[in-house]
Amino acid sequence: MAKLYFYYSAMNAGKSTTLLQSSFNYEERGMKTMLFTAAIDDRYETGSISSRLGIKNDAHLFEKGESLREKVEKELEKRKVDCILIDEAQFLTRDHVFELASVADELSIPVLCYGLRTDFQANLFEGSQWLLAIADEIQELKTICRCGSKATMNLRIDEDGNAVKVGASIEIGGNDRYIALCRKHFMEKLRAAG
Numbered sequence: 001m002a003k004l005y006f007y008y009s010a011m012n013a014g015k016s017t018t019l020l021q022s023s024f025n026y027e028e029r030g031m032k033t034m035l036f037t038a039a040i041d042d043r044y045e046t047g048s049i050s051s052r053l054g055i056k057n058d059a060h061l062f063e064k065g066e067s068l069r070e071k072v073e074k075e076l077e078k079r080k081v082d083c084i085l086i087d088e089a090q091f092l093t094r095d096h097v098f099e100l101a102s103v104a105d106e107l108s109i110p111v112l113c114y115g116l117r118t119d120f121q122a123n124l125f126e127g128s129q130w131l132l133a134i135a136d137e138i139q140e141l142k143t144i145c146r147c148g149s150k151a152t153m154n155l156r157i158d159e160d161g162n163a164v165k166v167g168a169s170i171e172i173g174g175n176d177r178y179i180a181l182c183r184k185h186f187m188e189k190l191r192a193a194g
Helices: 015-028 068-078 094-107 126-134 183-192
Strands: 004-009 033-038 048-050 056-058 060-062 083-086 111-116 137-140 153-156 178-181
Touching: 004 015, 004 094, 004 126, 015 033, 015 048, 015 056, 015 083, 015 111, 033 048, 033 068, 060 068, 068 094, 083 094, 094 111, 094 126, 111 126, 153 183, 178 183
Parallel strands: 004 111, 004 137, 033 060, 033 083, 083 111
Antiparallel strands: 048 056, 153 178
16 A cells, blocks of 8 residues: 655755655666655755755646646656655645545555655644644654754744744745754744844
8 A cells, every 4th residue: 555654854854865865766676756846945946856965856846726636647647657756845735735645545656745844933834734644654854953962943044143033934945044953942042032
């Protein structure tokens, strides 16, 4: 039976690298993958998944209002697909997550989703919320805080490195806008921001 998987972490834990390695493992064994990434994420080349290590691969884009199930079915008309891999899964909608579950359940294709669990205010992202609710398997990918403890939080920072406490839940950025911290240091930074 195919499953819906959710691999989550704080920023800079290697989610995209792990996704690309998983795709490579399938391809190396003669199996075909279908990769997706969020259209909203414009940090790198549009239509590709890029790792900070410098590896990348082409990907289909997803955005609100689109049917991922339909995109998968159209691809299946052209070729066999053995695994679906989703980068930036926090940007999925509830409908997307349920469609991906139906891909696993009804089309018997495993779906591996990689994303952040929470935003800079420690709120669950919509996609993450529903993946945590209905995924068959959930696994944390670990990264470390500057103190060496496990980082679980994403701190948004301004151009001077100060904590940002308010703003839109979604603001695309990398190391210039976010720092992965343990909860203790995350809370200390927020308190210092006033």
